[in-house]
Amino acid sequence: MTGSCVRAKVRAFSRAGSGLRATLAGYGKSLMTTERYNAREAEPRWQAEWEKRKLFETAATSEKPPYYVLEMFPYPSGRIHMGHVRNYAMGDVVARYKRAKGFDVLHPMGWDAFGLPAENAAMERKVHPKAWTYENIATMRSQLKSIGLSLDWSREIATCDPDYYAQQQALFLDLLEAGLAYRRKSKVNWDPVDNTVLANEQVVDGRGWRSGALVEQRELTQWFLKITDFAEDLLGALDDLPRWPEKVRTMQKNWIGRSEGLLVRWALANPADATEIQVYTTRPDTLFGASFLAVAADHPIAAARAQSNPALQAFIEECRRAGTSAAALETAEKMGYDTGLKVRHPFDPAIEVPVYVANFVLMDYGTGAIFGCPAHDQRDYDFASKYGLPIVPVVAPQGADAQALVATHAYDGDGVMINSRFLDGMTTDAAFEEVARRLESATLGNAAVAERKVNWRLRDWGISRQRYWGCPIPVIHCESCGPQPAPRDSLPVLLPDDVSFDQPGNPLDRHPTWRDVACPACGGPARRETDTMDTFVDSSWYFARFTAPRAKTPTEKTVAGRWLPVDQYIGGVEHAILHLLYSRFFTRAMKTTGHVGVDEPFAGLFTQGMVVHETYKDAAGEWIAPAEIAITEADGVRRAAKIGSGEPIEIGAIEKMSKSKKNVVDPNDILETYGADTARWFMLSDSPPERDVIWTEAGVEGASRFVQRVWRLANEAPMAPVEPEAFGDAATALRRISHGALARVGEDIERLRFNRCVAAANELANALGQSLANAPSPESDLAFAQREAAEHLVRIVSPFMPHLAEEAWAALGHETLIAESAWPKADPALLATDTVTLPVQVNGKKRDEIVVSREADSASIEKIVRELAAVTSAIGDKPIRKIIVVPQRIVNVVA
RNA sequence: GCGGACGUGGCGAAACCGGUAGACGCACGAGACUUAAAAUCUUGCGCCGCAAGGCGUGCGGGUUCGAGUCCCGCCGUCCGCACCA
Numbered sequence: 001m002t003g004s005c006v007r008a009k010v011r012a013f014s015r016a017g018s019g020l021r022a023t024l025a026g027y028g029k030s031l032m033t034t035e036r037y038n039a040r041e042a043e044p045r046w047q048a049e050w051e052k053r054k055l056f057e058t059a060a061t062s063e064k065p066p067y068y069v070l071e072m073f074p075y076p077s078g079r080i081h082m083g084h085v086r087n088y089a090m091g092d093v094v095a096r097y098k099r100a101k102g103f104d105v106l107h108p109m110g111w112d113a114f115g116l117p118a119e120n121a122a123m124e125r126k127v128h129p130k131a132w133t134y135e136n137i138a139t140m141r142s143q144l145k146s147i148g149l150s151l152d153w154s155r156e157i158a159t160c161d162p163d164y165y166a167q168q169q170a171l172f173l174d175l176l177e178a179g180l181a182y183r184r185k186s187k188v189n190w191d192p193v194d195n196t197v198l199a200n201e202q203v204v205d206g207r208g209w210r211s212g213a214l215v216e217q218r219e220l221t222q223w224f225l226k227i228t229d230f231a232e233d234l235l236g237a238l239d240d241l242p243r244w245p246e247k248v249r250t251m252q253k254n255w256i257g258r259s260e261g262l263l264v265r266w267a268l269a270n271p272a273d274a275t276e277i278q279v280y281t282t283r284p285d286t287l288f289g290a291s292f293l294a295v296a297a298d299h300p301i302a303a304a305r306a307q308s309n310p311a312l313q314a315f316i317e318e319c320r321r322a323g324t325s326a327a328a329l330e331t332a333e334k335m336g337y338d339t340g341l342k343v344r345h346p347f348d349p350a351i352e353v354p355v356y357v358a359n360f361v362l363m364d365y366g367t368g369a370i371f372g373c374p375a376h377d378q379r380d381y382d383f384a385s386k387y388g389l390p391i392v393p394v395v396a397p398q399g400a401d402a403q404a405l406v407a408t409h410a411y412d413g414d415g416v417m418i419n420s421r422f423l424d425g426m427t428t429d430a431a432f433e434e435v436a437r438r439l440e441s442a443t444l445g446n447a448a449v450a451e452r453k454v455n456w457r458l459r460d461w462g463i464s465r466q467r468y469w470g471c472p473i474p475v476i477h478c479e480s481c482g483p484q485p486a487p488r489d490s491l492p493v494l495l496p497d498d499v500s501f502d503q504p505g506n507p508l509d510r511h512p513t514w515r516d517v518a519c520p521a522c523g524g525p526a527r528r529e530t531d532t533m534d535t536f537v538d539s540s541w542y543f544a545r546f547t548a549p550r551a552k553t554p555t556e557k558t559v560a561g562r563w564l565p566v567d568q569y570i571g572g573v574e575h576a577i578l579h580l581l582y583s584r585f586f587t588r589a590m591k592t593t594g595h596v597g598v599d600e601p602f603a604g605l606f607t608q609g610m611v612v613h614e615t616y617k618d619a620a621g622e623w624i625a626p627a628e629i630a631i632t633e634a635d636g637v638r639r640a641a642k643i644g645s646g647e648p649i650e651i652g653a654i655e656k657m658s659k660s661k662k663n664v665v666d667p668n669d670i671l672e673t674y675g676a677d678t679a680r681w682f683m684l685s686d687s688p689p690e691r692d693v694i695w696t697e698a699g700v701e702g703a704s705r706f707v708q709r710v711w712r713l714a715n716e717a718p719m720a721p722v723e724p725e726a727f728g729d730a731a732t733a734l735r736r737i738s739h740g741a742l743a744r745v746g747e748d749i750e751r752l753r754f755n756r757c758v759a760a761a762n763e764l765a766n767a768l769g770q771s772l773a774n775a776p777s778p779e780s781d782l783a784f785a786q787r788e789a790a791e792h793l794v795r796i797v798s799p800f801m802p803h804l805a806e807e808a809w810a811a812l813g814h815e816t817l818i819a820e821s822a823w824p825k826a827d828p829a830l831l832a833t834d835t836v837t838l839p840v841q842v843n844g845k846k847r848d849e850i851v852v853s854r855e856a857d858s859a860s861i862e863k864i865v866r867e868l869a870a871v872t873s874a875i876g877d878k879p880i881r882k883i884i885v886v887p888q889r890i891v892n893v894v895a
Numbered sequence: 896g897c898g899g900a901c902g903u904g905g906c907g908a909a910a911c912c913g914g915u916a917g918a919c920g921c922a923c924g925a926g927a928c929u930u931a932a933a934a935u936c937u938u939g940c941g942c943c944g945c946a947a948g949g950c951g952u953g954c955g956g957g958u959u960c961g962a963g964u965c966c967c968g969c970c971g972u973c974c975g976c977a978c979c980a
Contacts, residue, residue, distance in 0.1 A: 255976085377980070685907085686920065693907085706920090708935095839914080841960085841961070844960065886914060
């Protein structure tokens with residue numbers, strides 16, 4: 001540590017800050033001091049610098065290749081939480097890295113700003129939803145800015161901005177014209193006390209979450225989007241999304257739920273209100289095992305029979321009541337009511353089976369009616385057992401006794417047909433085909449008995465919400481003309497500001513000056529649609545809007561074409577199904593209506609894990625916040641005690657941060673204590689990004705130490721000498737590490753393996769620290785290698801800790817911003833060594849290792865190995881049977 | 896019930912295509928510096944054993960010269976869906 005420490009380390013802008021001084025012990029040759037890095041002072045300064053230079057604003061045009069990285073935009077709930085920090089830190093690493101790699105990066109941010117919490121706040125605290133929302137946005141925006149994210153704030157949008165929802169309304173009209181939006185009656189959860197519609201999650205145990213009233217099912221006419229038109233494509237295209245997690249694709253597949261089966265008509269033996277019942281089945285092969293038919297409580301046949309049968313009517317009502325509670329459904333026992341009707345088997349009119357109304361049959365799947373084959377379906381088995389119906393096995397599994405198998409439970413696997421007349425001996429697959437073929441050509445009345453049918457679990461998307469704080473549906477209802485689209489030039493249909501929330505229900509419904517308008521077709525008196533859109537609509541196209549956020553049309557198609565699909569989308573798994581599926585649908589719908597040119601919105605998807613924290617409880621069982629306790633450790637046992645009183649506190653499970661369990665850590669506190677860089681670094685250390693990360697005080701401290709370490713190393717590194725002609729061993733060794741780390745980190749960021757980047761940075765810091773302890777003369781090859789390593793280290797951490805990186809970059813003597821400089825290329829010559837260390841195994845156990853030239857041939861390696869003492873002693877007097885040499889990997893001696 | 900993921904030191908984890916298990920960090924131990932503390936630096940740290948050595952990636956089998964990795968069967972944890980006919 002000679003020459004290099006003489007130069008002034010303290011830059012004009014790095015003030016004395018905390019006044020703490022780090023003393024470097026070194027080897028006593030010299031004493032050098034460096035100011036501690038002061039994040040609180042430096043971070044706002046660099047943020048202002050980036051903003052001044054508009055570094056992260058994406059220009060309209062660029063020669064560079066485009067790269068669109070997006071994190072799921074937040075709901076403006078009031079304050080950001082650690083989950084946001086982690087999510088946005090990940091996206092920011094990618095954005096900053098890609099920028100340094102020469103891409104034109106689009107990295108925008110906005111607000112998913114409509115939704116129920118704003119109305120709840122209005123009711124509870126008498127603030128207007130708009131004021132509440134925009135205040136929250138202002139708070140959260142400044143919080144996000146303090147994290148130092150490289151976002152293009154000039155593109156900021158909030159879905160509650162009239163500019164945004166005007167375009168959403170235009171899109172809705174396009175969908176209406178394209179036949180992708182329509183109205184029909186549908187059931188809603190109705191709270192009779194609050195006089196309002198409830199979302200499913202607002203129904204708790206069959207009661208309204210706020211009022212506690214028993215929830216009723218009501219029929220309302222609502223708007224739907226035809227997502228089912230795209231069901232086949234939404235399913236099939238999942239296979240073309242290799243950069244999506246397998247898990248998410250599987251969840252979507254299950255959600256879409258494609259099944260292939262047969263619609264089969266069963267003639268009633270005693271025709272009453274109908275002459276037949278149509279059922280849907282995916283197991284026509286088991287038709288000869290049928291012992292009953294069952295229809296849903298809401299099935300027309302059930303309703304018709306109930307007219308003259310009060311007991312059946314009572315049963316139907318009981319089914320409906322039980323149906324409101326999801327919890328009850330799970331445990332509900334199978335129950336049925338015999339209608340007295342009989343139907344004839346499609347293959348043999350002599351066989352008659354009874355028709356039940358059953359509580360486990362769903363009206364909105366298939367035809368709302370099933371045939372029961374107890375031997376091969378567990379639900380039917382339970383039902384048949386209860387009501388004493390026959391259980392006839394018709395499928396024999398390979399090498400098992402069908403009758404014995406069916407004694408205890410249903411068998412739903414494949415096998416060979418039995419007890420099935422002409423199907424006997426066929427496989428289940430062949431029997432399926434045979435039944436389909438025969439019934440398609442058989443007739444009942446003057447139509448085929450059966451037809452093949454592909455069925456979907458996916459339903460059309462009901463978007464009507466009887467709410468104020470949402471995007472108004474731009475439709476006007478006229479008694480004589482019916483529903484009319486609002487004229488395009490009248491958009492946006494603005495939400496009125498003068499509303500009150502002092503009574504239940506939707507304020508739009510009781511706002512005459514807003515609600516009552518002239519019919520655009522006939523000019524007569526008409527009413528606006530007072531429903532607003534599901535907020536999932538808002539988030540189904542915001543990623544497209546970001547490409548031209550101020551356009552007077554929903555998108556600018558050519559600009560959207562340049563950016564879409566999003567190259568890397570990052571967010572929580574909780575959106576694996578709805579948000580992502582709706583976005584995929586919406587993108588297709590927008591393509592149909594000419595707004596974008598792609599089908600898929602997100603080429604790459606990454607779902608990050610949560611931020612979790614230990615929980616703490618006092619003796620009374622009350623949750624205690626982490627800030628209120630102190631942890632001590634003795635003899636390997638961790639104990640918690642309340643600060644102040646010293647009361648012992650129980651350390652509970654590690655759980656997702658939540659207010660109710662008080663195990664939240666406020667990002668603001670962390671930013672004030674440690675700074676954004678430390679928080680960002682810790683969030684991406686340790687745990688792989690897709691897994692949960694445990695927030696610990698010790699972990700943050702570790703990250704904070706590393707921040708100071710990088711700062712010290714950057715300051716200790718010698719000034720740049722001229723690159724020498726040749727490098728000695730020590731310099732080359734260091735260069736191998738620093739170039740290797742550079743290459744590794746680049747690859748790992750591409751694969752979003754941030755925890756490995758952190759490890760690589762640590763290794764490089766260790767190596768550089770060791771090297772600096774043996775200070776070379778300032779002009780030496782080693783000095784060059786050290787300086788280069790310091791620069792690589794700063795470069796490597798720069799996407800993660802951008803403020804520190806700028807400060808260190810300046811300390812290294814650079815006059816440019818690191819945010820504007822290119823990612824250096826690792827020297828390929830330094831990434832490959834000319835010698836390799838080969839482990840030597842004897843019978844698969846490692847005994848020694850040898851260092852050989854990279855090109856060493858097997859014969860010469862064998863020769864060396866045979867003479868190794870470790871080898872000869874390990875094999876004793878046994879003969880060597882063979883020697884396996886895997887070039888550049890390993891040697892195994894088999895004796 | 897169905898579907899999926901995972902299981903590695905005291906802890907978070909790493910280990911590419913089957914090739915040195917435990918990189919890196921945390922915690923902990925020892926030492927240096929210090930009046931002292933913090934910070935920093937050096938060093939140790941899977942288990943058993945004084946050592947030589949043995950054992951070790953949830954458990955039991957298998958394939959292989961070689962298995963954390965592949966195959967079969969269990970056990971456990973987590974997540975998603977849940978009467979979808």
